[in-house]
Amino acid sequence: MYSATATPVPDFLDLIPPERRSDPHALLQILIQIQHAYHHVPQEAAKRLAAEMGIPLVRVQGLLSFYSFLSPQPQGEYVIHFSDNITDQMFGNRELVALMCQRLDVNLGETRKDGRVSVHFTSCTGMCDQGPAALVNYLPVTNLDRERIERIADLVNAQIPLKDWPAEFFVVKSQIRRSDVVFRKPIEPGAGIRASLERGGAFLPEWAEDLAPSDARRHHLERGGAETLKEIYHSDLRGRGGAGFKTGIKWESVRDAKAGDHYVLCNADEGEPGTFKDRVLLTDYADMVFEGMTICGHVVGSKIGILYLRQEYWYMKEHLENVLNSRREAALLGKGILGTDLDFDIELQFGAGAYICGMETAMIKSIEGRRGIPRRRWPLPVHQGYLRCPTVVNNVETFAAATVISAKGGAWFAHNGTGQSTGTKLFCVSGDCERPGIYEYPWGVSVHEVLRDCGALDAQGVQVGGPSGTMINTQEFDRSACFEDLVGTGTLMIFGPQRDMFEVVKNFALFFQHESCGLCTPCRLGTTLLANYVRKFEQGCGSPVDLEELRNISGLMKTMAHCGLGQTANHHITESIEKFPAIWANRMKTTEFVPAFDLDRALEEARGLTGRNDSEAHLAPVEA
Amino acid sequence: MAEKLKVATCSLAGCFGCHMSLLDIDERLLDLLEVVEFDRSPINDIKHISQPVDLGLIEGGVCNAENVHVLHEFRKMCKILVAVGECGITGGLPSMRNSFTLKECLEEAFVRGVGTENAHIPDDPEIPLLLDKVRPLHHIVKIDYFLPGCPPSADALWYFLTELMAGNDPSLPQELIHFD
Ligand SMILES: Cc1cc2nc3c(=O)[nH]c(=O)nc-3n(C[C@H](O)[C@H](O)[C@H](O)COP(=O)(O)O)c2cc1C
Ligand code: SF4
Ligand code: SF4
Numbered sequence A: 001m002y003s004a005t006a007t008p009v010p011d012f013l014d015l016i017p018p019e020r021r022s023d024p025h026a027l028l029q030i031l032i033q034i035q036h037a038y039h040h041v042p043q044e045a046a047k048r049l050a051a052e053m054g055i056p057l058v059r060v061q062g063l064l065s066f067y068s069f070l071s072p073q074p075q076g077e078y079v080i081h082f083s084d085n086i087t088d089q090m091f092g093n094r095e096l097v098a099l100m101c102q103r104l105d106v107n108l109g110e111t112r113k114d115g116r117v118s119v120h121f122t123s124c125t126g127m128c129d130q131g132p133a134a135l136v137n138y139l140p141v142t143n144l145d146r147e148r149i150e151r152i153a154d155l156v157n158a159q160i161p162l163k164d165w166p167a168e169f170f171v172v173k174s175q176i177r178r179s180d181v182v183f184r185k186p187i188e189p190g191a192g193i194r195a196s197l198e199r200g201g202a203f204l205p206e207w208a209e210d211l212a213p214s215d216a217r218r219h220h221l222e223r224g225g226a227e228t229l230k231e232i233y234h235s236d237l238r239g240r241g242g243a244g245f246k247t248g249i250k251w252e253s254v255r256d257a258k259a260g261d262h263y264v265l266c267n268a269d270e271g272e273p274g275t276f277k278d279r280v281l282l283t284d285y286a287d288m289v290f291e292g293m294t295i296c297g298h299v300v301g302s303k304i305g306i307l308y309l310r311q312e313y314w315y316m317k318e319h320l321e322n323v324l325n326s327r328r329e330a331a332l333l334g335k336g337i338l339g340t341d342l343d344f345d346i347e348l349q350f351g352a353g354a355y356i357c358g359m360e361t362a363m364i365k366s367i368e369g370r371r372g373i374p375r376r377r378w379p380l381p382v383h384q385g386y387l388r389c390p391t392v393v394n395n396v397e398t399f400a401a402a403t404v405i406s407a408k409g410g411a412w413f414a415h416n417g418t419g420q421s422t423g424t425k426l427f428c429v430s431g432d433c434e435r436p437g438i439y440e441y442p443w444g445v446s447v448h449e450v451l452r453d454c455g456a457l458d459a460q461g462v463q464v465g466g467p468s469g470t471m472i473n474t475q476e477f478d479r480s481a482c483f484e485d486l487v488g489t490g491t492l493m494i495f496g497p498q499r500d501m502f503e504v505v506k507n508f509a510l511f512f513q514h515e516s517c518g519l520c521t522p523c524r525l526g527t528t529l530l531a532n533y534v535r536k537f538e539q540g541c542g543s544p545v546d547l548e549e550l551r552n553i554s555g556l557m558k559t560m561a562h563c564g565l566g567q568t569a570n571h572h573i574t575e576s577i578e579k580f581p582a583i584w585a586n587r588m589k590t591t592e593f594v595p596a597f598d599l600d601r602a603l604e605e606a607r608g609l610t611g612r613n614d615s616e617a618h619l620a621p622v623e624a
Numbered sequence B: 001m002a003e004k005l006k007v008a009t010c011s012l013a014g015c016f017g018c019h020m021s022l023l024d025i026d027e028r029l030l031d032l033l034e035v036v037e038f039d040r041s042p043i044n045d046i047k048h049i050s051q052p053v054d055l056g057l058i059e060g061g062v063c064n065a066e067n068v069h070v071l072h073e074f075r076k077m078c079k080i081l082v083a084v085g086e087c088g089i090t091g092g093l094p095s096m097r098n099s100f101t102l103k104e105c106l107e108e109a110f111v112r113g114v115g116t117e118n119a120h121i122p123d124d125p126e127i128p129l130l131l132d133k134v135r136p137l138h139h140i141v142k143i144d145y146f147l148p149g150c151p152p153s154a155d156a157l158w159y160f161l162t163e164l165m166a167g168n169d170p171s172l173p174q175e176l177i178h179f180d
Helices: A024-038 A043-053 A057-066 A086-090 A093-104 A146-157 A191-199 A214-235 A247-256 A277-284 A286-300 A311-329 A360-367 A396-408 A410-414 A447-454 A501-515 A521-538 A544-560 A564-568 A571-579 A581-585 A601-610 B017-023 B028-035 B065-077 B085-090 B093-099 B102-110 B154-165
Strands: A078-083 A117-122 A134-136 A139-141 A176-178 A263-268 A304-309 A345-350 A391-395 A424-431 A437-442 A461-464 A470-473 A491-495 B005-011 B036-038 B053-059 B062-064 B078-084 B130-135 B145-147
Touching: A024 A043, A024 A057, A024 A345, A043 A057, A078 A093, A086 A093, A086 A424, A086 A491, A086 A501, A093 A117, A093 A146, A139 A311, A176 A447, A191 A214, A191 A286, A191 A396, A214 A247, A214 A286, A214 A396, A214 A410, A247 A286, A247 A391, A247 A396, A263 A286, A263 A360, A263 A396, A277 A286, A277 A311, A277 A396, A277 A424, A286 A304, A286 A311, A286 A345, A286 A391, A286 A396, A304 A311, A304 A360, A311 A345, A360 A391, A391 A396, A396 A410, A424 A447, A437 A447, A447 A461, A447 A491, A461 A501, A470 A571, A501 A521, A501 A571, A501 A581, A521 A544, A521 A564, A544 A564, A544 A571, A571 A581, A601 B102, A601 B130, B005 B017, B005 B065, B017 B053, B017 B085, B017 B154, B028 B036, B028 B154, B053 B065, B053 B085, B062 B065, B065 B078, B065 B130, B078 B085, B078 B154, B085 B093, B085 B145, B093 B130, B102 B130, B145 B154
Parallel strands: A078 A117, A176 A437, A263 A304, A263 A391, A304 A345, A424 A491, B005 B036, B005 B053, B053 B078, B078 B145
Antiparallel strands: A078 A134, A134 A139, A424 A437, A461 A470, A461 A491, B062 B130
């Protein structure tokens, strides 16, 4: 299918059914399809799409420049994206990338002259417990080591089709190391939605079915939704996507909203580096997630759910479609669910590489086929969300919990956890430990307990909740993971005594610089300034003056940035200054300000052009 | 009478527009001269700062070796150093050359330019060598305050100076930094 020649590929829109070609909301999904087929989006394709959709070409180009997995320039027949989370880096991804480039005779970020292969970095791919990882033609390859890299390079050089590569390369393990009350005995498919319908008395004896007047049936349905909402309230469930908003309040707002159709969106963007619980849930418990969405549909009166899956999880597409189909066959999805009047169906949509698309309003824009740029906070998505209609956005894990609550009751659920944080939580453990993977604990578990269970008692620091979360040192290991203390997505990246925490800081700073959407100045410039200052310290040019500047910029971002990304993109800076002061102090060679660049070298080019070498043609460093 | 505040000013890679704006405070200049005394400044054509001063105002970014020397002199001699105007704060208009190499710029001006005679890149030791990139002031020395605007308005300069002299926080109010 792929053509390595630079001439426009004919008929590239043939992939797309004609009715979709004219729908601008489908733009992103279509571009992803073209990207997968041709490993870039040719200019011709962009032009034709713009024409068929009746939108300006810049809108198509805007998407190509925004989403990192879309590219206007041809990429290799084999496109390799190395995951660049700090955990990948700790386990040697830099050396592996260098080896790969050398074996393939290609420069990082470029396409080889024969069009065969290109090698890139990308943000965390969610394989942190089995890294270093990469994506080859958008499919994950895990547990990379020198041997695997050499074999991959040979396969590429020999032009072996991906389907003939060893299957073990593509194995993604779930690695659930500890289950608690929820996942020890997962809910059977259908039990949650059945309970929700039963609460309203939706199931009549068979003989009564045909007799019941349709408004009575509707009444039963209605009452079931109301009762299930009460259970969600009783459970005190809070969103698992990071912010911890009460799910009951969110669902009720949409249920009560009068205007337009209602929508249920499941946020499977999972972009926070170090986080991979949604991947495991969708792999092993997809039914529970889809069922939670269906229950939500029942409660809020929605007929359409959309699962927004990050591009890195493209490999799950077939699996998820199979689960959806078997649910349709079992009357758990589609028209007339379990014989009642409840209609609800779910479609999949994909992201294309943008961390910000996990932020709910950005995600909504992305699903609408636009650049994923957060909009202003009001009106809230519960009032005007997807297509300006009332919309629930919840995390994958939140929907799974809703299924449990519907099946077992809110009180049962609330029995576990702490006062403010009910239920159990999946924790993603990676980094320097003996047993990385997924751990289910009741909320409130201490960091120390997790470290003990995963075999990491010698840790010097832990990043809780991903780069936007909290960086803690050994003195804080008795803190507990719950909304009262260390909130976040349940992510623990562990750093052993041998690690340089400065490398962690640098990785995070570059991550945020790359992922800032650029809408607002405090974040667009702030993330770049932070990264520049970090580089300045790395070069040994840092001083207390720069440290103060880092604090100032961080404070400004915290208070002035438009969305959560910019507001939290400075945590790793301020916290590392406070908790790991030595990594900064060690890199300060002066107490006075010095430039981040060599002044004399800045004259080198002019010396070359003029042939001068007199004393005025040099700049000595000033004595402090 | 209290001792006068000693002030030095200079223009590096700037257009003198910021200095013009300072003169634009009009008759308030007379009030200003009651309380400040100018050391090195294009206003009085003194070439070097003669003694440590309280306040240094610099317009323009840093484009050549001489700019670097002057900037170092100011940092050494001024208790408080202020970047005045867009060029000092970001490099401003002159930094538009940063997207080209120095070679491209100089060849465009002195070799390929329309009507150039004796085409060659000037190499006289009297002429300060250009840096590869135009830099904002704070890339080279510590700057204490930044006065935004191109140029900062006379009112902004007046406000800044009077508040500073009164010992207050000289942060500009919204209306003085609101440009649209
Ligand atoms: C920069 C940023 C990234 C986010 N990424 C995710 C994500 O990947 N997955 C997610 O569920 N929520 C993410 N969120 C939170 C969502 O905006 C939203 O709060 C969440 O999906 C709501 O679901 P919940 O109430 O079930 O947690 C992100 C927020 C921000 C500010
Ligand atoms: S804070 Fe960053 S990510 Fe959020 S809107 Fe501003 S620029 Fe975009
Ligand atoms: S900031 Fe504006 S007025 Fe001041 S020197 Fe630069 S160009 Fe001239």
